[in-house]
Amino acid sequence: MRGRPAKVKRKRTLWRRILFWTAALVAGFYALCAAALVSLKWIDPPIAMVQIQRRVEAAIHRRPYRRRYNFVPLDRISKDLQHAVVASEDERFYQHHGIDWTELHKVVDRDLDRGKMGRGASTITQQLVKNLFLSTSRSVVRKGVEFTITPAADLILGKRRVLELYLNVIEWGPGIYGAEAAASYYYNIPAARLGREESARLAAVIPSPLKRKPARMDELSADILEKMRNMGW
Numbered sequence: 001m002r003g004r005p006a007k008v009k010r011k012r013t014l015w016r017r018i019l020f021w022t023a024a025l026v027a028g029f030y031a032l033c034a035a036a037l038v039s040l041k042w043i044d045p046p047i048a049m050v051q052i053q054r055r056v057e058a059a060i061h062r063r064p065y066r067r068r069y070n071f072v073p074l075d076r077i078s079k080d081l082q083h084a085v086v087a088s089e090d091e092r093f094y095q096h097h098g099i100d101w102t103e104l105h106k107v108v109d110r111d112l113d114r115g116k117m118g119r120g121a122s123t124i125t126q127q128l129v130k131n132l133f134l135s136t137s138r139s140v141v142r143k144g145v146e147f148t149i150t151p152a153a154d155l156i157l158g159k160r161r162v163l164e165l166y167l168n169v170i171e172w173g174p175g176i177y178g179a180e181a182a183a184s185y186y187y188n189i190p191a192a193r194l195g196r197e198e199s200a201r202l203a204a205v206i207p208s209p210l211k212r213k214p215a216r217m218d219e220l221s222a223d224i225l226e227k228m229r230n231m232g233w
Contacts, residue, residue, distance in 0.1 A: 068181035074164040078194035084203035087227040098125040098154030171209040200224040
């Protein structure tokens, strides 16, 4: 009987250590994210987590991989593309503080009615956080971490910098990251010269960049152009 209390004590000590190191790792991760956000206010990221993820996936599946990534200032990205992306991905981008609770409530109600989870309500800031620090995989844990970092990203970076970073790091096809690379790859022009039609087609690709092609986005791009007109653009 004497051995049992000692065994219980060792288990308790082990669990305390596990909890301590788990808490330390979580705190360290958030501290790194906070430091990165502060630096990203002025420094353009040389790489993002989504790019690392794609490179690892290509290596695992032994697929060829070429990264196209050229960060450019927001002033060198067509206003039409900026407007098309906001209209398509986050209509209330300039009204909310990183998380669009109004749209989120609508999506939750819709999913409850359908009995399953669907896509929707992820703001531009949330997508930026996902691309910079997390991964494209869908999980409750990833979504929870994304939710906790997003308000800080909106506060620290501000709307203009959030949009600039977003348009430069998101995927627009296999190995294609950012507006400059997408404009060059699909239309052989710089991002500054993208027109309304081209911008709407590129915006339509964003939800599924590894499957969609701008040339096939007739219906979705027409919807985005209509949204742009309704928003005064």
